[in-house]
Amino acid sequence: MTTTLRRSSLYVPGNNPSMLINAGIYGADVLVFDLEDAVPFAEKDAARILLRNALSAVRYASAEVVVRINSLSTPFGREDLDVIVPQRPDTIRIPKCETARDVTDVDRAVGELEAASGIERGSIRFMPIIETALGAWNVMEIATACPRVTALNFGAEDYTADIGAIRTKDGTELADLRARMLLAARVAGVQALDSVYSDVADDDGLYEESRRARILGFDGKSVIHPRQIPVVHRAFTPSEKEIAAALRVERGLAEGKRMGVGVVVVDGKMVDAPVLKRARKVLELARAAGALPKEEESSCR
């Protein structure tokens, strides 16, 4: 089993040549080139052409290349797809998803463009963004709308504005959405990615929010500045202590299996199949992040 590493998703404004060209040097797992909110209406045409050229000229190493298009309900969304899909981005981030149809409409358009561009049909993946009450209500149908969906995201600012909540530092107002989205993602077998932390100067707050998201089960977090990347990676990468504990669990249960027992005691605690499942997730994530000790590289394959 392989884990797609999406600890950090760096938003990059689509009409900024300097940032487009340098986006790959900061080590983000995912680069989200933004044609939507980061680009004013008058520059949508310029951003689309600039991003097309950048995607065909710049290699972004191992980062997943994602493009956030404008919604198909705007005058810009369809043209974004026409220009960007032939450049074979790994993934399209679909803003303001409220129903399954918001995903299937993009699926149809991308399918036609893949066929016309000689790209294997279905190879471009989707990340729907939940930003409204209706989207949150329908998150399950959105998550399962199409096999292209690979991760769910949410937009905290738009969502809180839509539901009439007060935006707080500890995110109380987002608790229901986070729980709902996480469950839908797990039912659909896709990843769940947390929203941005907009106070770029507050590393401690960012780390704390990221850590809480990981505790809830989230796989990563969007960031708006390169300096946030190492902080988010620290929160979403298993620590040496976690890795060591996971390895002890794996070894303990392997030993138990040899002795014909399904439950063993490790570090004074009962360990059974669900504990092993969690331990394996830690080890898979650690391996994907290159954090596994070399001698253990093969143990969790």
Added chain:
Amino acid sequence: MNSGHENAVPGRGVAGSFESCDALVVVTLPLPLPGGGASASGGVSLHLESPSLAVCGERMRRVALETLRALDVNDADVAISDRGALDCTLAARVETAVRRARASAEVNRP
């Protein structure tokens, strides 16, 4: 970013900026004559200003001219103020300026 109001001049399109790694491109196309057709072709006039003119000038000129040719632009005044744009950026700014100039000329068709 560019000062968008310059696009309001009929037949003129502006794209890009004076930011680092960008270029500001102004393309002026001949306006269609009343009754159809365009004014007599004067070819492409290209003015290029760049801090790296001595080293990269020829290549930048080639990128701009190839982009114009790909867009079937045979008659235009093009002014480029480069701030260290890569080829892909320069080509994008030229293309955007041409498209905006065409849209502006279309709107102002007599």
